[in-house]
Amino acid sequence: EAGVTQFPSHSVIEKGQTVTLRCDPISGHDNLxxxxxxxxxxxxxxxxxxxxxxxxxxxxxxNRFLAERTGGTYSTLKVQPAELEDSxxxxxxxxxxxxxxxxxxxxPGTRLTVL
Amino acid sequence: xDSVTQMEGPVTLSEEAFLTINCTxxxxxxxxxxxxxxxxxxxxxxxxxxxxxxxxxxxxxxxxTYRKETTSFHLEKGSVxxxxxxxxxxAPYTGGFKTIFGAGTRLFVKA
Numbered sequence: 001e002a003g004v005t006q007f008p009s010h011s012v013i014e015k016g017q018t019v020t021l022r023c024d025p026i027s028g029h030d031n032l033x034x035x036x037x038x039x040x041x042x043x044x045x046x047x048x049x050x051x052x053x054x055x056x057x058x059x060x061x062x063n064r065f066l067a068e069r070t071g072g073t074y075s076t077l078k079v080q081p082a083e084l085e086d087s088x089x090x091x092x093x094x095x096x097x098x099x100x101x102x103x104x105x106x107x108p109g110t111r112l113t114v115l
Numbered sequence: 116x117d118s119v120t121q122m123e124g125p126v127t128l129s130e131e132a133f134l135t136i137n138c139t140x141x142x143x144x145x146x147x148x149x150x151x152x153x154x155x156x157x158x159x160x161x162x163x164x165x166x167x168x169x170x171x172x173x174x175x176x177x178x179x180t181y182r183k184e185t186t187s188f189h190l191e192k193g194s195v196x197x198x199x200x201x202x203x204x205x206a207p208y209t210g211g212f213k214t215i216f217g218a219g220t221r222l223f224v225k226a
Contacts, residue, residue, distance in 0.1 A: 033213070033214070035214070035216075041218075042119075042216050042217065042218050042219075043204070043216040043219075044216075045213040045214065045215070048212060048213060055212065056211065056212060056213065059213070091158070091159065093159075093214075102147045102149075102166075102208040103149075103161065103164065104161075104208075104214060105161070106151070106158050106159035106160070107158055108157065108158035109158055109159075
C-alpha cells in the first residue's frame with residue numbers, strides 16, 4: 001500500500017512568487033492534515049480536512065495560505081504571495097475515520113525555501 | 116493552550132546505553148499520546164502510541180507509559196543502537212483533533 005506522498009520534495013522560490021504544494025493521502029483516508037516546521041521551531045498544525053470539508057483551519061497563519069481538497073482525495077496548499085518567513089518544511093498527514101482516526105501517517109514533507 | 120515540553124537535545128550515547136527522553140504535556144480533553152521518529156533524510160514515522168491512562172506503548176525496543184496523573188509520556192530504551200540515531204518527537208493528539216508536537220530531541224548513538 002502506498003504511503004502519503006507529497007510533491008515537490010523541494011521548492012525554491014523568490015519572495016512574492018506563488019507556490020502550490022500537493023499531498024496525496026493514503027487511499028481511503030478521509031482525514032487529511034497539514035503541518036509545518038519553520039526553522040528552529042516546533043512542528044505546528046495548519047489545518048484539518050475531513051473528506052472535502054475544512055474541519056479546522058485555526059493554524060493557518062494568514063490569508064496568503066489557501067488549502068483545498070476538491071473531491072476529498074488529494075489536497076493542495078497554495079502560498080500567494082510567498083514571504084521569507086514561509087520557509088520551512090510542510091508536512092501532510094492522513095488517517096482513517098473510525099477507531100484509528102488519531103493514528104496519522106505522515107508524508108516525507110516539502111521543503112520550501114523563499115529567497 | 117495545549118503544549119508539549121520535551122527534553123532538549125542533542126543527546127549523545129554510546130551503543131548499548133540506556134535511553135530516556137522526558138516528555139510532559141498539557142492538552143484539552145483526554146489525548147492519545149504518540150512518539151514519532153524522523154531518521155536522517157526521511158519523514159516522520161509513528162514509533163509507538165498509548166491511548167489511555169497506564170497503557171504502555173512499545174515498538175522496536177522502545178517503550179513509553181501514559182501517566183495521566185503526571186501528564187507525562189517518557190520514552191525509554193534499554194540498549195540503544197547506532198541505527199537509533201534520529202530525532203524523536205513527543206506528540207499528543209488532542210481533543211481538538213490535531214497533533215501537537217514537542218520541539219524534538221536529536222539522538223546520536225556512537226559505536
